[in-house]
Amino acid sequence: MRRRLFLAVAAGWVLLAQKRRSVAAVIGGSRSSAYPLTALPAYLDTIIPRDNSGSASDFGVDRQFIDQASRSRQHMRLLRAGSKWLDSEARKIGAGGFSDLDPSSREVIVERAATARIRSLPRVFFDRTRRDAFRAYYADPLSWERAGYEGPPQPKGFPDHAEAPR
Amino acid sequence: MTADAFDVIVIGSGAGGGTAAWALAERGIAVLLLEAGPPYDPFSDYRLDQPDWETQHFPAKVPTKGRQTTARMQRLNAKWDDLRSWNRVRGRYNPGDHRADWGYSHVVGLGGSTLHFTGEAHRMHPRAMQMHSRFGVAADWPVDYAALEPFYLEVERLIGVAGPTDDPIRPRSAPFPLPAHPLSYGSQKIAVGCQKLGLSFTANARAALSQPYDGRPACNYCGNCTRGCPRTDKGSVDVTFIPKAVATGNCTIRTEATVLHIETGPDDRVSGVVYIDATGATHMAKGDAVVVACGAVETPRLLLNSANPHTSDGLGNESGQVGRHFMETLSWTSSGLHDEPLGSHRGLPSDGICWDFNAPDAIPDIVGGCRFSAAVHEADLTGPVKYATRVVQGWGRQHKQAMREKFGRALSVGAIGESLPNPKSFIDLDPKEKDGQGQPKARIHSHLDDEELKRLSFMAKTSRAILKASGAGDIFEEYGAYDGFQPTHVFGTCRMGTNPEESVVDPYGRSHRWRNLFITDASVFPSSGGGESPSLTIEALAIRSARHLADRAKRGAL
Structure with a gap:
């Protein structure tokens, strides 16, 4: 019967449940309920930058984020709280906001979020948005060729499966 | 309440129920197959050709999370x-x-959990069927490998199993129907x-076609059997036993039909079932026999929920063994x-x-x-x-x-x-949690x-x-x-055996007391095997039990 696939799915669910609790804890008292999301496209493009393939915003990941978050008040609160944190970090180094920074300065701030204390606002924001950004970006067939993936699985399948990949 | 009459009522349409329904119907027996879930259309429900295929898992139409409860884990x-x-x-x-x-992983739908299974088609290791006499653990199977072998072969031919030519552990009377x-x-x-x-x-050994077979195409190696096979080359019950059962003209299928309890009659016989349909209407179906095949979690639940003054501890639970010996993956x-x-x-x-x-x-x-x-x-x-x-x-x-x-x-x-049984692993009825029909949910102790x-x-x-x-x-x-x-493989909660004090059903899956009540799922397994996937064994046992039932029916011995 079907076995281990669901183990991974459930494992993701446990992590998500834990993060949901964390989200409530870290953004519960913040005054970011109407904070603008202007930092979001630049932030996502730092997570997935443009090189010889498109960036996150080139693939509309930022718009997908906002669409998805608009269906969950808690999710939207996390995006707004995270955006506020990004802008506040940018202002500490004299910029008007995160989107005004050059790419290397943005990377410094994102690295700060990625290595922040577990269950802190920047870390929860980073972990959730990183996962969601990759999920949206790599679900777009435009990203597949550069990643070396020749899917989707059907209708062609992989009749060459027993041979070394070309 | 409406009431229909059939020769046999089969509850559950997975590996055990779908197979039993076919084996009875092809012997000329009028079967009513009741399935709690809906049907799936492989060609439209399994979206492996879509850009977002990877973010979708098996497209469950009935959520399984919360259908059972779980006692506090260790x-x-x-x-x-x-x-x-x-x-x-x-x-x-x-x-x-x-x-x-993380939840008992299963599918509620026509074809049961075979809809999302990988499709391994394993025979039991012969020595793994003698765990008590050899090692003092679990229980011995009351049927040995040699008795099951013809049924294994029959199932392999019906669903189309591809496998290697030699198997020194599990003797074969004929090769697999398809090359590995x-x-x-x-x-x-x-x-x-x-x-x-x-x-x-x-x-x-895989229930996936290595060549076109029985009107189905060969596998094209897309790698996503567990998301549902849109080509129908995977030998799930919905594309094998169920269409064959329907083709006999003797099998009536009712989906989204949830059985509430099994009715008992005089002379230690069951008389039928009460179920509700998708609209919430209650129905009664009468049968000369009832086959239960809801899996090792839901089968004991249904038996326990079928308690009445004539069987106060639960149907078929005279030994107190219903729900015991739960084995997992x-x-x-x-x-x-x-x-x-x-x-x-x-x-x-x-x-x-x-x-x-x-x-x-x-x-x-x-x-x-x-x-x-x-x-x-x-x-x-x-x-x-x-x-x-x-x-x-x-x-x-x-x-x-x-x-x-x-x-x-x-x-x-x-x-x-x-997975060996232990006293702390069992299924009972949750004393607090009930489903939408007010029936106690199964509670899993693991x-x-x-x-x-x-x-x-x-x-x-x-x-x-x-x-x-x-x-x-x-x-x-x-x-x-x-x-x-x-777990995805669950076993053992209605153990089969020869001793009515230590088991629930006899070697043919028939209740020791209720002589026209049969069980044909993995709840009858006395031991789990050493990692073999169970569907082929469930199907082999189901055919064997169904043939026994049919023979008894013809002799008037139900």
Whole structure:
């Protein structure tokens, strides 16, 4: 019967449940309920930058984020709280906001979020948005060729499966 | 309340129920097949041709989360920390200090859990059917391998099983109906790794067509059997036994029909069932016999919920054994990155297997066997989303570059081992939680004792060794049953045996007391086997029980 696939799915669910609790804890008292999301496209493009393939915003990941978050008040609160944190970090180094920074300065701030204390606002924001950004970006067939993936699985399948990949 | 009359009512349409319905119908018996879930259309429900295929799992129409409850799981012990589930990107999957309940994995739909099964088609190891007489654990099967062999062969021919020509462990009276599938390029690396360790690694027996068969096309190796097969080459019950049953003209199917309880009559006979349909209307169906095949969690629940003044402890529970001896899926999976591109997302899931430790005495100093198989597809490492979120660390340009370098290099080795019964693992009725019809839900009690964990530890260490020898020693993820309960194979809660005081049904699946009540799912298994997937055995037993029922019906001996 079907076995281990669901183990991974459930494992993701446990992590998500834990993060949901964390989200409530870290953004519960913040005054970011109407904070603008202007930092979001630049932030996502730092997570997935443009090189010889498109960036996150080139693939509309930022718009997908906002669409998805608009269906969950808690999710939207996390995006707004995270955006506020990004802008506040940018202002500490004299910029008007995160989107005004050059790419290397943005990377410094994102690295700060990625290595922040577990269950802190920047870390929860980073972990959730990183996962969601990759999920949206790599679900777009435009990203597949550069990643070396020749899917989707059907209708062609992989009749060459027993041979070394070309 | 409306009432229909049939020769036999079959409850549940998975491996046990769908097969029994066919075996009865083809003998001219009028069957009513009741299924709680809806039908699935492989051609429109399984969307593996869509851009977002990877973010969708099996498209369950009936949510299974919360259908059962789970008693508090055991506390985790630091001495088994090596068996914790983890991922290099995400950390521990269960950061808590108790085993997590990740849910009993099953499908509610026409065809049952075969809709999402991988489709391994295993016969039991003959010696794994004698666990009590040989080792003093579990119970002996009251039917031996030789008696089951003709039924195994019949099932293999009906559903189209592809397998290797030789099997020194499980004697065959005829070859598999289809030639074995070739190993994928990734699995060929595992074969090399096993060879280095002195282990065998052979083609697995698979209910997936290696050639066109019985009007169905051959597999095209897309690697996603567990998301539902849109080609119908996977031998799930909905594309095999159920259409064959319908074609007899003797099988009536009612989907979204939830059975509330089984009715009893005089002379230790059951008389029919009461069920509700999708509109909430209540119906009664009368039958000369009732076959229950709801799986090892829901079958004991239905029997216990069918208690009445004539059978106050639950239907068929004269021995007090209904719900006892629950056995689950003792599983482990390790995944690592290979040094070279493999295109490992391609191929048939679990196409190769190592049976060397399958015998109940094959693992040194541990009772109960296990097996190892290629598992990258079942670990769901078949597309770029999972690589981006589970395999490749970091972010930014480095992440994109690493995606290009690492995609298709993952290899996984999965292990499943014997699950032995213990007094702390059983199914009962939840005293508080009820379903939408006011019926108590099944409550699952699961406990892994140290003997189980020793076996699991052997499985984990051997999986890692195979990966390392295969060139994929850079392990990035592992998960198993120790810290997360999420079985797909469940067994043993209505044990079959010859002694009415120690079992629920006789060797033909017939209740010891209720002479026209049969059970044809894995709840009758006295032991789980050493990692064999159970569907083929369930189907073989179901045909055997159905033929016995049909013979009795013709003799007027029900």
